[in-house]
Amino acid sequence: MNDGASNRSTRTEAMARRRIGTRASYLLAATTQTGWLQVARWRITKFIVVLGLVVTVVWSVTGASYFWPGWVWFGLLLPYASLLAIRVAIHASKRPSLAVHGALALILAATGIFIWLMGRLGYFWPMWLILGFVITLAVHVWVVPLFSNDREKVLERRVDVLTRTRRGALDVQEAEMRRVERDLHDGAQARLVSLGMSLGLADELLDSDPIEARRLLREARTGAVAALADLRSLVRGIYPPVLADRGLDGAIQALILAVPLPVEMNIDLPSARLPPPVESAAYFAVAEALANVVKHSDATHAWIEMGLEDGNLIALVGDDGNGGADANCGTGLLGIERRLVAFDGTLQISSPMGGPTIISMEVPCES
Amino acid sequence: MRVVIAEDLALLRDGLIRLLSAHGFEVVEAVEDGPSTLSALIGQRPDVAVVDVRLPPTFTNEGLVAAIEARRQLPGLPILVLSQYVEPLYARELLSDGVGGVGYLLKDRVMDVSQFVNAVRQVASGGTVMDPEVIAQLLVRRSVDEPLARLTDREREVLALIAEGRSNAAVAAGLFVSEKAISKHIANIFMKLNLPLSDDDNRRVMAVLAYLNARTAHPEK
Numbered sequence: 001m002n003d004g005a006s007n008r009s010t011r012t013e014a015m016a017r018r019r020i021g022t023r024a025s026y027l028l029a030a031t032t033q034t035g036w037l038q039v040a041r042w043r044i045t046k047f048i049v050v051l052g053l054v055v056t057v058v059w060s061v062t063g064a065s066y067f068w069p070g071w072v073w074f075g076l077l078l079p080y081a082s083l084l085a086i087r088v089a090i091h092a093s094k095r096p097s098l099a100v101h102g103a104l105a106l107i108l109a110a111t112g113i114f115i116w117l118m119g120r121l122g123y124f125w126p127m128w129l130i131l132g133f134v135i136t137l138a139v140h141v142w143v144v145p146l147f148s149n150d151r152e153k154v155l156e157r158r159v160d161v162l163t164r165t166r167r168g169a170l171d172v173q174e175a176e177m178r179r180v181e182r183d184l185h186d187g188a189q190a191r192l193v194s195l196g197m198s199l200g201l202a203d204e205l206l207d208s209d210p211i212e213a214r215r216l217l218r219e220a221r222t223g224a225v226a227a228l229a230d231l232r233s234l235v236r237g238i239y240p241p242v243l244a245d246r247g248l249d250g251a252i253q254a255l256i257l258a259v260p261l262p263v264e265m266n267i268d269l270p271s272a273r274l275p276p277p278v279e280s281a282a283y284f285a286v287a288e289a290l291a292n293v294v295k296h297s298d299a300t301h302a303w304i305e306m307g308l309e310d311g312n313l314i315a316l317v318g319d320d321g322n323g324g325a326d327a328n329c330g331t332g333l334l335g336i337e338r339r340l341v342a343f344d345g346t347l348q349i350s351s352p353m354g355g356p357t358i359i360s361m362e363v364p365c366e367s
Numbered sequence: 368m369r370v371v372i373a374e375d376l377a378l379l380r381d382g383l384i385r386l387l388s389a390h391g392f393e394v395v396e397a398v399e400d401g402p403s404t405l406s407a408l409i410g411q412r413p414d415v416a417v418v419d420v421r422l423p424p425t426f427t428n429e430g431l432v433a434a435i436e437a438r439r440q441l442p443g444l445p446i447l448v449l450s451q452y453v454e455p456l457y458a459r460e461l462l463s464d465g466v467g468g469v470g471y472l473l474k475d476r477v478m479d480v481s482q483f484v485n486a487v488r489q490v491a492s493g494g495t496v497m498d499p500e501v502i503a504q505l506l507v508r509r510s511v512d513e514p515l516a517r518l519t520d521r522e523r524e525v526l527a528l529i530a531e532g533r534s535n536a537a538v539a540a541g542l543f544v545s546e547k548a549i550s551k552h553i554a555n556i557f558m559k560l561n562l563p564l565s566d567d568d569n570r571r572v573m574a575v576l577a578y579l580n581a582r583t584a585h586p587e588k
Contacts, residue, residue, distance in 0.1 A: 221478050228475045232452050242454050245427040254456040258504050 048076045070118050074111075082107050095152065101140050105133035169342035172335070180234065187230035195223040239280060248279050252286055252304065259290055264303040274313065278365040281343055282306075282315055285336045289317035289359045292332055297321025297357060308365070315361045323355035336361070368491060371416040372397040373404040373430055374449075375423055379474070383417060386477070390484045401429030408437035408444060415491035419474075420450035420457070431457055443468050447490045450474065458501045459576070467572040470496035470532065489532050495572045496532030517559045525552045530575040 055069040085107055089099035112126035202216035235241065243251040249267050256263040273279070286304060293302045299321030306315045327333040327349055337347040345363035370392045374380040377399075384394050392415075396407045400423040408416055416437075422429040434446045447470035448461060458471050470490040476498065477483050486496045518526065521542075528538040535553065539546040560577045562570050 224478060225475045228451075228473075236452065241421075241452055242456065246456075250456065254454050257455045257459075 044080070048080065052076060067118075070114075074114060074118075078107070078111065081110075098137075098140055102137060105137055109133055165341045165344075168338045172338050172342065176238075180238065183230070183234050187234070188227045191223050191227035191230065195220050195227065198223060240283065243279060243283050247273050248282060248306070251279075251283050252306070255283075255287055255290060256304070259294060259302070261294065261299060262301055263290070264301070266303070266305045268307040270308065274365050278313060278343060278363050281339050281345065282313055282361065282363060285340060285347070285361050286315055286317055288332050288336050289361075292325060292359075293317070293319045293321065293357070296325065297323075297355070299355075299357075311364060311366045313361075313363045313365045316358060317361075318356060318358040321355050321357060322353075323351045323357050324353050325349055325351035325357050325359070333359075368392050368414045368488075369395045369411065370487075371395060371404075371407050371411050371413040371418075373399070373407070373416065373418040373422060373433070375399045375419065375421075379419075383477070386480060387417070387484075387487070390480075392487070400424060401433050404430060404433040405437055408433065408446070409440060412441065412444070415445040415447065415487055417447050417449060417487065420448055428457065431460070435460060438464060438466070438469075442466050443493065445490045445493065446470070447472065447487055447496065449477070453498050453500045453504075455501050455504050458497055462495065462572060462576045465572055465576060467495050468493045469572075470494075471501065472496065472498045473500055486532060494532055495530070495575055497530040497575060499531055502527045502530050518556060522552050522556050522559070525549060526556055526574060529553070529571055 052069070052073050055072045059067065059069045082104070085103035086100055089103040090096045109126065109130045112129040116124065116126050198216045198220040202213040202220065205213040205216065240251060240254075242254045246254070247269075249269055252265065252267060256265055274282075286306075290302065290304075293299050297319050299319035302317065302319040304315070304317050306313070308314070325333065327337060327347070333347070333349065339345075340347050340361055340363055343363050343365075345361060348360045349357070350360075351357040368391070370387055372380060372383050372387070372394055374383060374397070380397055380399065384397055387394055395411050395413060398404050398407045404418060404422060408418075416434075418430045418434050420428050420430045422433075431448060434448055438444050438446065442464065443466045445468035446461075448457075449472055450457075451474055453471060453473055461469050461471055468490055470486055472483075472486060476486070489496055524542060525538055528541055533541065535546050535549050539549045542549070556574055557570050560574055562573045562577070
């Protein structure tokens with residue numbers, strides 16, 4: 001018994017020493033901050049080591065058989081080890097709750113084993129403790145995330161969606177800018193260059209060939225009109241003036257006036273204007289949907305419904321055409337979807353072969 | 368002829384003043400925002416006004432709103448509305464009082480000086496001048512519904528030209544037919560659109576309005 005106790009004592013001492021060493025290195029690694037905190041930590045560490053050694057020396061001098069300093073070591077180290085384990089767990093893992101759970105289980109299991117070592121050994125009862133911890137940890141690892149609406153998971157998914165949609169929105173914007181640049185370059189800019197040339201030539205010919213000069217002046221005027229027409233259609237594609245003037249309701253009325261089939265319109269929006277980006281996204285979405293009706297559906301009749309529900313703008317565009325609309329063929333519907341997704345909106349298409357087609361869009365419009 | 372001009376861009380305002388003065392108009396007031404447009408229109412009661420749609424302070428359709436309000440207070444006050452873009456919806460609003468003396472043109476048309484001055488004179492004399500662009504936007508539509516479906520293609524062509532503010536003679540010249548044939552077409556149009564008997568100018572306005580009103584299922588507000 002005595003032999004066993006002294007054996008155990010050296011073992012525990014070594015364990016304790018090792019633990020202190022590990023803890024100290026953890027401490028060095030974990031604390032990047034300098035100053036009083038670190039100094040205080042080192043003082044506490046030194047205090048623990050010195051006190052542990054002192055009681056161990058007292059024990060060896062008194063020659064007591066039972067290694068009671070083990071309990072002093074235990075009392076000194078347990079709070080410190082617990083705090084450190086939790087601290088490391090929080091910083092080390094993607095799932096801090098699980099890591100803390102694991103760390104605490106580890107500390108408690110170690111405590112059990114220590115108490116068993118300090119006691120009479122024999123039946124290894126901490127086994128049941130460890131088994132319990134393993135089971136609860138397993139539940140935490142596999143079962144809990146299946147049933148709980150894990151906030152972390154939700155946030156992770158949200159970040160994924162935001163990353164994707166932000167990229168999509170930037171792509172849309174980039175493509176738009178490039179289109180504007182190209183349209184300006186090939187349209188208005190080119191026309192103005194040719195207009196300037198006509199004017200220059202007319203200036204030269206004014207005295208020698210007034211008839212030709214007059215022809216060139218007319219040509220210049222035609223060119224100016226054409227340049228204006230180009231700019232107008234460009235502006236309409238960027239932000240339709242009627243949308244700024246009249247809001248969604250009026251702009252969609254104007255849209256319907258230019259569609260070559262009867263469109264029934266039922267718009268129920270508050271008189272206060274919606275946030276401009278939402279208005280613009282919804283306008284272009286409805287415009288694209290109507291353009292699809294005209295181009296592909298062979299419909300004789302279309303309808304639009306629009307309203308606010310629970311802070312969401314809901315727009316439905318339907319027709320009595322052939323159906324078979326698919327977002328994956330052609331860029332139109334895909335473009336709408338990407339525009340809407342940038343505002344957390346959604347697009348749904350119901351278009352069985354033979355029709356009817358209903359395109360429903362939903363955009364949250366709380367700013 | 369006394370003219371009021373409402374245009375916020377100094378460059379265009381001065382250009383319009385110069386252009387109209389050179390053609391024998393007397394510019395009695397030139398204003399540059401919505402509220403002063405309305406007070407100038409009411410205060411001056413000009414023979415004709417040239418008003419830009421987009422004016423301060425809102426830079427939306429301030430000019431159009433002022434024009435419609437002025438004509439509500441002084442029915443038939445001749446106003447020619449100019450804009451960088453035309454919207455059939457606004458054309459319909461301008462015409463909806465059915466009185467005439469209204470024009471709606473793209474600013475581009477100012478470049479064809481003689482035609483522009485003609486348009487101003489026509490509006491001053493109670494006529495209706497619609498920009499060909501408005502008509503073009505409306506012609507996109509297939510005619511499947513009432514009342515325009517009852518018109519023949521030729522009659523629709525004639526109606527489009529009338530909407531632009533052309534006289535019978537000008538329509539006849541444009542379509543290479545006799546004026547007499549045009550008169551017959553016009554009589555048919557009026558009949559098919561169920562327009563009440565009244566003076567010819569007013570019926571022309573009504574015909575154009577019918578044209579603009581066709582196929583808008585949205586109830587009038």
